[in-house]
Amino acid sequence: MKIVDLTVRQFNYKSQMVRDSEGHAHPGPEHDATGSLLTVHTDEGAEGYCFGAGGHDVIQHVVRPALVGEDPFYRELLWQRLRERQRLHLGTLSDRLVGTVDMALWDLAGRVHNQPVYKLLGAFRDKVPAYASTMCGDDLPNGLDTPEAYAEFALACKRRGYPAFKLHTWQPPIAGAPSAKRDVAACRAVREAVGEDMVLMLDPFHYYSREEALYLGKELEKLNYYWMEEPMDEHSISSYVWLTEQLALSMVGPETAEGKMYTRAEWIVRGASDISRGGVGDVGGITPLMKTAHLCESHGVRMEVHGGGAGNLHVLCAMGFPGEYYERGLLHPFVDYERPEPWLNACVDPMDDQGYVHVSQLPGLGWDINWEYIEGNAKG
Numbered sequence: 549m550k551i552v553d554l555t556v557r558q559f560n561y562k563s564q565m566v567r568d569s570e571g572h573a574h575p576g577p578e579h580d581a582t583g584s585l586l587t588v589h590t591d592e593g594a595e596g597y598c599f600g601a602g603g604h605d606v607i608q609h610v611v612r613p614a615l616v617g618e619d620p621f622y623r624e625l626l627w628q629r630l631r632e633r634q635r636l637h638l639g640t641l642s643d644r645l646v647g648t649v650d651m652a653l654w655d656l657a658g659r660v661h662n663q664p665v666y667k668l669l670g671a672f673r674d675k676v677p678a679y680a681s682t683m684c685g686d687d688l689p690n691g692l693d694t695p696e697a698y699a700e701f702a703l704a705c706k707r708r709g710y711p712a713f714k715l716h717t718w719q720p721p722i723a724g725a726p727s728a729k730r731d732v733a734a735c736r737a738v739r740e741a742v743g744e745d746m747v748l749m750l751d752p753f754h755y756y757s758r759e760e761a762l763y764l765g766k767e768l769e770k771l772n773y774y775w776m777e778e779p780m781d782e783h784s785i786s787s788y789v790w791l792t793e794q795l796a797l798s799m800v801g802p803e804t805a806e807g808k809m810y811t812r813a814e815w816i817v818r819g820a821s822d823i824s825r826g827g828v829g830d831v832g833g834i835t836p837l838m839k840t841a842h843l844c845e846s847h848g849v850r851m852e853v854h855g856g857g858a859g860n861l862h863v864l865c866a867m868g869f870p871g872e873y874y875e876r877g878l879l880h881p882f883v884d885y886e887r888p889e890p891w892l893n894a895c896v897d898p899m900d901d902q903g904y905v906h907v908s909q910l911p912g913l914g915w916d917i918n919w920e921y922i923e924g925n926a927k928g
């Protein structure tokens with residue numbers, strides 16, 4: 549089997565999410581938006597898909613020539629080839645895009661072999677406990693605008709069945725943010741509302757000073773929080789070594805630091821966190837995320853998977869040294885997360901009443917694609 553083409557289909561949809569001036573998503577007025585679907589085509593008619601491909605130019609001029617004519621099952625070769633291409637195309641060939649291509653190749657393999665991807669990877673389980681992961685704080689009345697609002701939302705998530713809850717607190721441009729004291733107030737309100745038996749985590753503003761991050765960590769220890777993520781710029785590994793040494797609270801990272809599994813290795817060697825971190829969008833797909841999982845396993849360091857979606861869920865179901873939770877969200881009181889995106893017939897991460905997300909048993913990555921919607925709303 550040979551790859552004969554890569555195409556990107558764009559389609560229109562109505563979005564109720566808006567981005568603030570710093571790029572954080574919040575609920576807002578409905579507006580037109582564009583979705584995209586990458587397709588890998590083969591000479592035998594088999595296809596693989598992945599949503600969310602940006603960068604048409606780089607796909608046409610850099611990715612396509614690297615893949616066309618090759619065997620689509622040579623995923624390692626193709627991933628290494630794209631990784632090398634990134635050096636001269638750093639501004640356009642992102643890890644996220646490399647990950648999209650890698651996931652489309654895994655999806656194709658699953659469809660051809662009639663197996664879900666997590667079984668091709670070597671299955672370990674078929675369901676994962678989820679944590680409710682909130683959007684960033686906002687100033688929307690009854691949204692996520694006060695510590696009390698977080699507390700109320702955490703209670704609603706507990707009633708829905710989530711065993712764990714993670715706050716993303718306020719960041720600029722929201723008035724008054726950042727404020728470590730206000731973050732602690734929200735964390736305290738949530739703990740008091742849900743009681744001691746719910747697992748809680750915090751992901752705050754990412755550019756606090758060492759002293760502010762240490763203050764946050766010490767306060768979270770008093771509130772029996774499970775972990776904290778990325779309170780400082782992750783490029784300063786020394787700052788994370790300094791912080792991790794002083795906290796009993798588990799530090800999780802790196803998440804946004806570039807460098808795929810290489811960066812995770814450096815953090816492990818330096819002792820810059822207690823639990824490592826990575827997602828398909830951070831490290832460049834399923835292929836390097838499995839390497840990262842095995843790297844962590846080999847060092848006896850746990851790895852929590854960053855972000856939701858089909859690719860991350862299949863990796864979680866194939867990790868023998870398992871990530872503990874699936875990150876479900878981002879959630880907000882105004883958003884109905886249980887409703888599938890209009891281009892899908894079903895959610896990729898359905899959660900039962902016990903808080904377990906079940907991986908799809910469909911071949912490939914398990915998207916139940918609404919082709920009628922995609923064709924009917926084709927852009928241009």
Ligand SMILES: [Mg+2]
Binds near residue numbers: 751777778803
């Ligand atoms: Mg995070």
